[in-house]
Amino acid sequence: MTSPISNRLPIAVSVLLAGLLLEAAPARAQTKAVSSFTIQVAGTASAVKTGLQETVAFSGPVIVTATVVTDPALGPTVTLFVDGRGVTGTGNKTKTTYVNNCIANLTRLFGATDVIQTTFAFFQDTAGGYMSAKTGLLTLNLTYNTTTQALTNVTASVGTP
Amino acid sequence: MSFPCSGLKNAILILMSSLGVLAPRALADSVPTGLPPSPTFGITKFSQPMPRLDVLPRNPVSTLTPAPTAESNQTQQTVDPALGGGSGPIEGRPPGPIWSHQEFTRFPPQLAVDVTMEGAKVNTTYNPGVPASLNSNINPATPFPPRFHPQLPDQGPLALWTFNGTLPPKLIIGRYAQPLLVREHNKLPVDGNQNGGFGRHSISTHEHNGHHGAENDGFTGAYFWPNQFYDYHWPIVLAGWRTINPNATDPMAATPNETGTGKTNVAGDWHETMSTHWFHDHMFSFTSQNVYKGMAGMFNIYSAIDRGNEAINDGVNLRLPSGTAKSYANLDYDVNILLADKAWDNHGQLAMDIFDFDGFLGDRMTVNLVDNPFFEVEARKYRFRILNAAVSRFFKLALSDGSPMIQIANDGNLLPHPVPLTELDEIGIAERYDIVIDFSRYTPGPNTKVWLVNLTQQTNGKRPDTDLSLADALQGSGNDPVVGKFLEFRVVRAPSAPDQSQVPDPLIPNPTLPANTRTRTFEFDSGGSQPTLANNQEPFVAATPGSRAEVTAFVGPWGIKTDDDGGSLNADYGRISAGPGYGTREVWHLNNGGGGWDHPIHIHFEEGQILDRNGDPNQVPPWEKGRKDVYRLRPGGTVTITMQFRDFGGMYMEHCHNTVHEDNAMLLRWEIDNNGAPFVRPLPTPISTPQGVTFVPPDDILPTAF
Numbered sequence: 001m002t003s004p005i006s007n008r009l010p011i012a013v014s015v016l017l018a019g020l021l022l023e024a025a026p027a028r029a030q031t032k033a034v035s036s037f038t039i040q041v042a043g044t045a046s047a048v049k050t051g052l053q054e055t056v057a058f059s060g061p062v063i064v065t066a067t068v069v070t071d072p073a074l075g076p077t078v079t080l081f082v083d084g085r086g087v088t089g090t091g092n093k094t095k096t097t098y099v100n101n102c103i104a105n106l107t108r109l110f111g112a113t114d115v116i117q118t119t120f121a122f123f124q125d126t127a128g129g130y131m132s133a134k135t136g137l138l139t140l141n142l143t144y145n146t147t148t149q150a151l152t153n154v155t156a157s158v159g160t161p
Numbered sequence: 162m163s164f165p166c167s168g169l170k171n172a173i174l175i176l177m178s179s180l181g182v183l184a185p186r187a188l189a190d191s192v193p194t195g196l197p198p199s200p201t202f203g204i205t206k207f208s209q210p211m212p213r214l215d216v217l218p219r220n221p222v223s224t225l226t227p228a229p230t231a232e233s234n235q236t237q238q239t240v241d242p243a244l245g246g247g248s249g250p251i252e253g254r255p256p257g258p259i260w261s262h263q264e265f266t267r268f269p270p271q272l273a274v275d276v277t278m279e280g281a282k283v284n285t286t287y288n289p290g291v292p293a294s295l296n297s298n299i300n301p302a303t304p305f306p307p308r309f310h311p312q313l314p315d316q317g318p319l320a321l322w323t324f325n326g327t328l329p330p331k332l333i334i335g336r337y338a339q340p341l342l343v344r345e346h347n348k349l350p351v352d353g354n355q356n357g358g359f360g361r362h363s364i365s366t367h368e369h370n371g372h373h374g375a376e377n378d379g380f381t382g383a384y385f386w387p388n389q390f391y392d393y394h395w396p397i398v399l400a401g402w403r404t405i406n407p408n409a410t411d412p413m414a415a416t417p418n419e420t421g422t423g424k425t426n427v428a429g430d431w432h433e434t435m436s437t438h439w440f441h442d443h444m445f446s447f448t449s450q451n452v453y454k455g456m457a458g459m460f461n462i463y464s465a466i467d468r469g470n471e472a473i474n475d476g477v478n479l480r481l482p483s484g485t486a487k488s489y490a491n492l493d494y495d496v497n498i499l500l501a502d503k504a505w506d507n508h509g510q511l512a513m514d515i516f517d518f519d520g521f522l523g524d525r526m527t528v529n530l531v532d533n534p535f536f537e538v539e540a541r542k543y544r545f546r547i548l549n550a551a552v553s554r555f556f557k558l559a560l561s562d563g564s565p566m567i568q569i570a571n572d573g574n575l576l577p578h579p580v581p582l583t584e585l586d587e588i589g590i591a592e593r594y595d596i597v598i599d600f601s602r603y604t605p606g607p608n609t610k611v612w613l614v615n616l617t618q619q620t621n622g623k624r625p626d627t628d629l630s631l632a633d634a635l636q637g638s639g640n641d642p643v644v645g646k647f648l649e650f651r652v653v654r655a656p657s658a659p660d661q662s663q664v665p666d667p668l669i670p671n672p673t674l675p676a677n678t679r680t681r682t683f684e685f686d687s688g689g690s691q692p693t694l695a696n697n698q699e700p701f702v703a704a705t706p707g708s709r710a711e712v713t714a715f716v717g718p719w720g721i722k723t724d725d726d727g728g729s730l731n732a733d734y735g736r737i738s739a740g741p742g743y744g745t746r747e748v749w750h751l752n753n754g755g756g757g758w759d760h761p762i763h764i765h766f767e768e769g770q771i772l773d774r775n776g777d778p779n780q781v782p783p784w785e786k787g788r789k790d791v792y793r794l795r796p797g798g799t800v801t802i803t804m805q806f807r808d809f810g811g812m813y814m815e816h817c818h819n820t821v822h823e824d825n826a827m828l829l830r831w832e833i834d835n836n837g838a839p840f841v842r843p844l845p846t847p848i849s850t851p852q853g854v855t856f857v858p859p860d861d862i863l864p865t866a867f
Contacts, residue, residue, distance in 0.1 A: 030756050032797040034775075067775070069797035071757030074623060079795050081780055101581050103782050105795070107617070107625045117630040121565040121581035131599070131664060133565035133581040161563045161631070 033149035036065040041087060041138070043158030045122070050134040050160060052091070056098050056122070058158040060087035064140065068110055068149035076110035076149065082118065084138060087158065089122060097125040102138055110149065116140040119161055137161040193522040193620045193641055194504040195514035202312045202509060204532060207649040209310055210297030211534035213289035214332035214459055214497045217324075219272040222342055229273075229342050229392045231265040232257060235853070243351040244386060244851040253347070253385020254376065254392060255847040255854040260383070263374030263809050268396035270342035274333055277325050278364055278456060279348035280318025281307035284327035290334075290492040294657075297537040305329070309525070310532040313509045319357035320510040322349060323455035329529050330499050331458035333440070334490045335397050337416035337465075338427045343368075343393040351387045359513045360454040361447035362387055363849070368440045368460065369591065370572070370765065370790035372400050372433075375811020378765055381445040381828065382713060382734040386851040397462060399429025400767055401672070403808055404744075406430060413477055415465035417489035422473045424465040432672035433768065433788070434464045437546045437573035437593045439499075445734060446715050449521065449552045449820035453513055455530070457550045459497045463489045466669065467575060471662035481569065482544040482597055482662035494543045494662065496536075499529050500588075501550045502643050513552075518718050520553025520622015520821040526615070526647040535610075535649035541660035542599045544569070547588065553622035553819045554643065555587040555759070558594075559631050561612040561646060564602060567664050570595030574768055574788040575668040586784060587617055587625060589761030589793040591818040594784075597664050603652040612646035619643075622821055624759035624796060671770060671787065674803060678745040681724055681865075685762065685794065685817060686755030689720015689729040689826055693736060693860045708860030709848050710735055717825030719817065722754065724865040729754070731826035732816075735846040736861035739815075739831035741806040748772065748803045753794035760822060761793045762800075765813040766833075769804040776801075791818055806833045812844050834867055842867070 042059040050056070062084040070076045084102030091098065102120035116139070123133040137160055143153040227234060233254035240249045254260055284305035289296045307316045307328050324331045326348070335341055349362040356362065363386050367379030376383070377393045385391045399406075399414055406414050407428050414431035415424040438460040442451035463469050468478045471494070472485040484491025502523030506512040514521055528534055549556055560566065560583075568580040573593050588594055603609050616634040618641045619625045629644065638644035693710035695702045703710035713735035720729035723738050730736070741747050749769075751762050768788035774780035775798055792800045816828035834842045845856035 030797065065780075067795075067797055069757045071796075074621065074757050077624065077626075077757045077796050079798065083779070101783065104584065105586055105782065106628045107587065109627050117632065119559070119563045119583040119631060121583050123581060128666070130567065130579060130581040130666070133567075135563045135565060135583050 031070045033068045034065065035150035036063065037151050037154040038063045039154050039156055041084070041156045041158050045089065045134065045136055045160045052134060054091040054093040056089040056091055058087050058089040058136070060084070062087060062138070062156055064142070064151065064154050066142070066151050078108040078110050080106040080108060080116070082106065082138070082140070084120065098122050099125045100136065102136070110144070112144055112146050114142040116142065135161060194524050195517045195521070196504055196512055199504045199525050200507055200509070202310070204310050204312050206533040206646065207535045209531055209534050210299050211528050211531060211536040211648065212299055212305070212329040213291060213296050213492065214499070214529060215284065215327065215329045216288045216290040216332045216334060217274050217276060218288070219274055219334065219341070222270050222273045225273050225275060225342065225344055229270060229344070232261040238388070240851045241351040241388060247852050249850070249852040251389060252391060253389040253849065255383055255856070259841060259844060260376045260847070262376060262394040264396060265394060268340045268398065270340045270394060272339060272341055274341055274343045276331070276343065277346045277348045278322060279326035281316040281321035281323065282318065282326045283307065287329070290332070295493050297535065309503065309527060309530065313505070317357065317510055319350070319355055321455045322360055322451070324458050332497055333458065333460045335395065335460060336463040336489060337397050337399060338425065339416065340394065340396045343395060344390050345393065346390045347385055347387050349387050357510065359450040359515050361444050361451055363444060364451060364456065365443045366391070366393065366440055367443040368393065368395055369438055370768065371395055371438065372398060372435070372767060372808065374809040375813055378811070378813060379443040380812055381443050381814060382849065383847050384444050384849050389851070398808070399427060399431060400433035400805070400808060402429035413466060415477060417463060417465055417468050417470070420488050422475070422488065424475065424477065430672050431466060432670055434466055434575065434669055435462050435573050435768070436467045436570055436575060437595055438462060439548050439550070439593070446824045449824050450513060450515060452550065452820055453521065453552050454511065457499065459499060459546065459548060461490065461497070461546070469495060479665055479668060480661065480663040482542040485658070485661065494541065496543060496545050498545050498547045499550045500548065500556055501527050501530065502554045503527050517622060518821060518825045520819050522554050522619060522622055524642045526643045528648050533647050535651055537651045537653045538600050539654055539656045540601045540603055540605045540652055541656040542597055542601070542662050545596050545598065547594045547596065549588040549590050549592050551590055553590065553821055554619055555589055555617050555625045556615050557585060557587045557617040557628050559584045559614050559616055560598070561614050561635060563631055564611070567597040568594055568784050569597055569664060569668060571784055571787050572768070572789045572791055576784065576787040577668060577670050578666050578783065579664050579668060580783045584616065584631070586782065587628070589791055589818065590820065591761060591763055592791045592793070600650065600652050601660070605652045605654045609652040611650050611652070613648040613650070614646050615644055617644070622819065624757060669787070675746050675805070677748050677803065678742065680748045680750070681739060682750040682752065683815065684722040684729065684752040684754035685760045685827060686720060686722065686729050687718050689717070689731040691716050691731040691733065692727070693733045703860060705860055707857070708735060709846070709857045710860040712848055713846055713860065715826050719822045719825050719827035721827060721829050723863055725863040727863065732828035733861060734830045735857070735859050736830060736863070737832060737843050737859050737866045738829040738863050740834035740842070740867040741831070743810060743833050744807050746803060746805045748801060751792055751794060751800045751802065753796065753798050757796040759793065759795055760817040760819060760827070761791050762815065763791045763818040764804065764815045767805055767807070769802040772801040772803055775799055
């Protein structure tokens with residue numbers, strides 16, 4: 001009969017390597033810094049780029065929450081939670097209201113500054129409006145305190161890619 | 162098990178690196194695989210079509226010989242000397258009433274899927290489920306070779322192990338109230354050394370995330386051996402069928418009739434309707450190797466509400482993009498996409514670094530297991546069922562022109578509301594995102610192309626590095642060859658028939674939750690211990706004599722801490738870490754307890770709902786507000802979920818679906834309990850050998866489990 005222990009030969013090597021792999025164990029020296037900014041953004045989406053019949057002017061709040069986690073083996077990483085769903089748009093001809101789905105989780109490398117461009121879908125605030133969604137662009141300029149790893153400033157703009 | 166030269170070489174490299182013999186960047190030429198870069202063999206991207214998945218035939222149950230039985234068929238056969246000789250049962254399912262198919266009489270199988278697991282060979286029976294005109298003109302009558310690209314050599318039978326031994330990956334079609342009996346024959350080499358350098362010839366197949374009895378869940382310790390089969394009974398029922406809509410009076414809870422436009426009511430909660438599943442190996446400590454080696458397929462489940470027919474307008478059918486010819490399961494405009502990063506050696510054979518416990522990354526992108534293909538579409542709406550079938554890699558997808566897509570499902574469950582997005586969230590390993598792309602915005606023509614682009618750069622198995630902007634990702638990444646375009650859509654013609662599909666709002670509202678009965682916390686981190694073993698070296702010795710922990714326990718860098726104050730524990734499928742009461746709902750906190758790593762946590766059995774992220778309900782994005790079975794933690798993150806435990810019982814699992822983390826001990830067993838009835842408490846642990854399965858008592862029951 002084949003002993004199930006024969007399964008374990010790779011385990012022996014695994015254990016050996018686990019003991020030798022210095023980066024496999026250090027986990028608990030983690031720090032986490034969470035900071036958040038709410039900023040007002042404004043900008044326009046041109047008809048030429050969206051294919052709409054009109055230019056859409058956007059304004060409203062964007063919430064940026066940065067979670068910076070340090071890892072001795074990998075260096076710090078940033079998870080950004082961006083919520084711009086409070087931003088609304090108005091068409092310059094029809095005065096149609098446009099809403100958006102600007103919400104994103106973004107992984108970023110940590111640094112003193114970071115520039116992020118992320119696209120989002122916006123659409124008429126009507127039933128089924130999402131079927132004709134268009135593409136907007138949110139640009140974020142982030143500044144961190146490299147000691148505390150907290151956000152110290154955020155600026156942003158909205159436009160089209 | 163043998164260790165191939167490449168494996169030894171890398172082990173040595175890793176050891177030398179760890180000891181400081183090599184500077185960290187000495188491995189730069191092998192980032193991100195840990196192996197030499199995969200040779201290109203002159204391949205250019207988008208030079209081959211993406212094949213649709215290969216639809217497995219469904220036959221009358223009477224075609225199975227021997228006939229399936231509720232309890233495991235223990236008819237004896239001679240066991241190959243390479244497996245220890247003697248005799249053993251023809252079926253590898255554990256014997257006796259505990260592992261008998263639950264509700265086998267109530268839900269008798271109506272159709273059989275007879276499939277093998279074997280080494281690579283040419284496919285002469287490819288069935289894409291659609292005409293060639295809807296499959297980029299691939300002629301299904303032409304033998305389909307086991308290769309990732311025409312310019313690559315065929316994969317050898319030891320390099321690639323797949324269902325039926327062939328490509329493309331398989332698709333099983335199912336519908337509610339049509340129970341399936343999936344008989345899987347293990348035709349892998351009897352000699353465990355004959356594995357091409359990685360992979361294990363004992364297997365267990367998980368239907369991810371079936372609402373089935375545990376005996377059909379692919380429990381990690383219920384594996385079976387070459388020359389055995391295992392009968393998986395997939396009843397395909399709506400969760401809550403015992404107590405919600407038990408008399409099948411709710412017209413929303415229904416299944417399509419086999420032909421025509423009608424439907425038939427079924428018991429259960431229609432808010433629990435599921436759609437896009439997959440099935441894959443779950444062999445204890447070898448899941449990553451076996452899945453990477455090809456043991457993965459997809460399973461589409463159809464219902465009256467998600468019927469796969471876009472024309473039937475009965476007030477229930479959502480009419481999502483699909484087709485019209487058949488009553489249900491039209492695949493014309495409903496396309497499965499299986500994403501997986503791969504690597505190959507100088508001979509073009511699939512290669513894997515099994516010694517990096519952070520995770521494994523490939524440097525070539527495959528879609529339905531072919532390298533960077535194209536796919537022809539009509540100028541209309543398509544549904545794509547996207548599965549991340551990678552070992553350790555996350556993908557963030559966008560269209561190359563930034564056009565919106567509409568996400569309609571997460572982990573195979575239709576969302577409460579459709580979500581328009583221009584960039585999908587990072588898809589964690591094992592997650593499924595169903596999206597709709599409307600190609601009617603493009604003018605068909607020979608040069609009308611748009612690409613699916615991966616925005617996430619990842620150079621370490623622990624977590625993604627960064628999400629690039631679309632503009633940057635289109636330029637590619639010098640650090641990660643999997644960044645950038647990987648699937649070319651060619652908008653070749655106008656719709657051949659009117660597009661009758663819709664993407665309505667709402668889709669499927671969430672089910673109403675009963676009262677919570679208990680809260681548990683699970684913390685996923687490194688540095689776990691293994692108290693059920695007395696030592697950490699060969700021969701492994703169980704801390705409790707006779708417990709067989711030397712079989713069920715594993716030592717690795719990863720672990721899970723529970724409410725019990727025993728610290729983080731390595732996997733032991735003989736240990737019971739949680740025992741929710743039958744018929745209850747619980748709230749589980751899933752915490753990332755270590756470093757900047759990421760862990761996509763999969764909890765088997767019933768779908769859950771995310772209540773908050775990082776303690777904040779507002780951080781749950783719209784695409785996670787439905788039901789899920791994989792909960793990605795993110796570095797330093799927490800997720801609070803709720804699950805119900807009903808309808809079936811037995812032993813299930815919870816683990817990281819970065820399968821390298823899972824295999825290296827980030828897994829635990831939990832079981833549904835009712836203080837002895839209707840299920841045994843605690844369940845004995847199966848110990849599988851080719852000569853038969855024996856049972857031993859659990860070698861550990863955490864004080865907080867029950």
